[in-house]
Amino acid sequence: MVGMRRHTRGQGPAAGHGDPSARGGSRAAGDPDPWRYRWAVLGIATFTQAAAGFFVQGIGALGISLQRDLDLSTAQLGMLVSASQLVPLVGLLVAGELLDRYNERWVVGIGACVVAVALGVGSAAPGYVPLLCVLLVVGAGYSTVQPGGSKSVASWFDTSRRGFAMGVRQAGLPLGAALASAVLPLLAEAHGWRSALVAGGFVALLGAGVFMVGYRRPPSALSGPPVSSTAPDPSAAPSAPAPPLGEMPAPLSTRLAARLRLLRAPSMVTIVLSGVSLISVQYAVGVLTVLHLHEAASVGAGTAALVLVAAQGAGVAGRVALAVRSDRSRSGRHGTVALCMVAVVAGMVVLMTPLGRNPALACGVLVWLGFFGYGWYGPWVAHVTESAPAGRTGFTLGLAMSGNQVAIVLMPPALGLLRDLTGSFTVVWGLLSALTAVALVVTTRADRRVRGQGPPDGGVLPDPAGARPPASSAAPHRPD
Numbered sequence: 001m002v003g004m005r006r007h008t009r010g011q012g013p014a015a016g017h018g019d020p021s022a023r024g025g026s027r028a029a030g031d032p033d034p035w036r037y038r039w040a041v042l043g044i045a046t047f048t049q050a051a052a053g054f055f056v057q058g059i060g061a062l063g064i065s066l067q068r069d070l071d072l073s074t075a076q077l078g079m080l081v082s083a084s085q086l087v088p089l090v091g092l093l094v095a096g097e098l099l100d101r102y103n104e105r106w107v108v109g110i111g112a113c114v115v116a117v118a119l120g121v122g123s124a125a126p127g128y129v130p131l132l133c134v135l136l137v138v139g140a141g142y143s144t145v146q147p148g149g150s151k152s153v154a155s156w157f158d159t160s161r162r163g164f165a166m167g168v169r170q171a172g173l174p175l176g177a178a179l180a181s182a183v184l185p186l187l188a189e190a191h192g193w194r195s196a197l198v199a200g201g202f203v204a205l206l207g208a209g210v211f212m213v214g215y216r217r218p219p220s221a222l223s224g225p226p227v228s229s230t231a232p233d234p235s236a237a238p239s240a241p242a243p244p245l246g247e248m249p250a251p252l253s254t255r256l257a258a259r260l261r262l263l264r265a266p267s268m269v270t271i272v273l274s275g276v277s278l279i280s281v282q283y284a285v286g287v288l289t290v291l292h293l294h295e296a297a298s299v300g301a302g303t304a305a306l307v308l309v310a311a312q313g314a315g316v317a318g319r320v321a322l323a324v325r326s327d328r329s330r331s332g333r334h335g336t337v338a339l340c341m342v343a344v345v346a347g348m349v350v351l352m353t354p355l356g357r358n359p360a361l362a363c364g365v366l367v368w369l370g371f372f373g374y375g376w377y378g379p380w381v382a383h384v385t386e387s388a389p390a391g392r393t394g395f396t397l398g399l400a401m402s403g404n405q406v407a408i409v410l411m412p413p414a415l416g417l418l419r420d421l422t423g424s425f426t427v428v429w430g431l432l433s434a435l436t437a438v439a440l441v442v443t444t445r446a447d448r449r450v451r452g453q454g455p456p457d458g459g460v461l462p463d464p465a466g467a468r469p470p471a472s473s474a475a476p477h478r479p480d
Helices: 034-070 074-086 088-101 104-122 128-142 145-154 159-170 172-191 193-214 252-264 266-295 301-328 332-352 359-375 377-387 393-422 426-453
Strands: none
Touching (some): 034 074, 034 104, 034 128, 034 172, 034 266, 034 301, 074 088, 074 128, 074 266, 074 393, 088 104, 088 128, 088 145, 088 393, 104 128, 104 145, 128 145, 145 377, 145 393, 159 172, 159 301, 159 377, 172 193, 172 301, 172 359, 266 332, 266 359, 266 377, 266 393, 301 332, 301 377, 332 359, 332 377, 332 426
16 A cells, blocks of 8 residues: 555654654653653544544434435435445455554545545435445445554553543544534535535545544653564564565465454454444444434434434443443453443333333433443453454454444344334334343353453463464553
8 A cells, every 4th residue: 555654573663753762762851751642642533533434423313314315214224324334344354454564544544535535426426326335435444444543542552541542532433423413414404415425525534634644653662672673563563473484474365264263262252242232232323313213202303313412422421431430440341341231221121111202211211322322332442452462453453343344234224124114113122132131141251251261361362373462462551
C-alpha cells in the first residue's frame, strides 16, 4: 500500500518523530513528557471513530424516510444496515494484517477516505439496489477504523488506564450515531435522503484528515531500555517471525490456519460469544428503536428519533462508565461485560410485556438498553487487546470483530423479517433475550474455567507462531 511505512524489528516506535530517546538515548530533564500526547491520540481516535461511523451507525434513524421514499419493508431496511457490514467479515481480518505490518495512521486514514468517497458516490445512486452496492464499498473502508483505532489507543495506554481509554474511544461510535440520529433525519426531510449521504461523506473525510495529520506512534522506548538492533520494538507488531536463514516462509494457507487456531482458545470463546450476543442487541436498538416506539407505543416519528438520540447518548456514557468499572473491578473485563448481558436481558423482557407499549416506560427502557447495549464495547475491546499474543494485536482484534460482523450482517435483516412475518416486536425482543441469556451462561462458565485453571501467560491467547507472549503486547506501564 503506497505511503505506508513498514514496521521493522529493532526500529524504535518513535523513530521519525525526532525524539532522541526513541533511538536509544534519554530524554533531557525538563523536556516535555511525550507520553502526554496519549490524550491527544485518544481524542483523535475517538473523533475519527465518530466521523467514520457517522452515517454507518446513523442509518437506522433514516428508517422512516427510507421506507417512504424507496418503498422498503423492514427486512429491506435491515439489508441496508447489513450491506455496510458485509465486507468487514473478511475486511477486518485483512485490516488486522495491515495493522500488524504498517503504521495505523495510513491504514485508518485511507480506510476513512474510502468511506467518504463511497458515500459521495452513493448520493447519486438511482435506487435501492445501487445504494446497497455503494454501502458494500463503505463497509470495506470502515473495516480499518474499528481495529485500527483500538490498536492505536491500546499502544499508548497501560493496563491500569486501558479500559477507560478504550471506553472513551469506543464512545465515539454511539456519539457519532447520536449526532447522526439528530441531524440526518432533518436533512432527509428537508433535502431528501441523498443529502444525508453527502453529509456522511463529508464528516468521514474530516475524520480521515484529522487522523492522518494528528496520529503518532508511541515512544515505547522511553519506558524501557534503549532500543537496539537486538531488542525488538514492543509496539511494532511484526507480521511473523523471520524464518531461519535459507528457509522459505510458510505458505499463506499455513499461516492463516495457525492464526485461526486462536478461535479454539477458551478466552476467545468468551470474547466471541459475548461479543456476538451484545452486538446483536446493539444493532437491534439502533435499527428498531424508532420503529418500535412509532408502531408499538404510538410515539410520533420526531419524538421517537429523539429517544434514539438519547439512547445513543446513554451509550456514550455507558462506554466510559463501564470501562472505568472494568479497570477497577475484581471480576475483570468479562465481569463487566456479563453485567451488561444481564441488564439487556432484563430490559428486553420488559419490552416483551404490555409495559413495552407504554410510551414513557418504553422510552426509558430503550435508553437503559442504550447504556448497557452500547456500553459493553469498551471493556470488551480492552479484554481482546490484553488477550492478544505479542505482535498479533491487530489480527486478534480483526478476528474477534469478524465474529461480531457475522451477527451484524445477519441480525438486522433477520430481525426485520421476523417483525414483518409476525407483525410484532415481542418475538424480536424475545429472540434476542434468549440468545443473550444462553451466551451469558456459556461465557460465564468458560471464564470461570479459565480463571480456575490459571492458564499460562496470564490468560493471554496462544501465539499462533508458537512463541509464548508476554502478558500484554501493548504499552508498558508508565506512571504519571
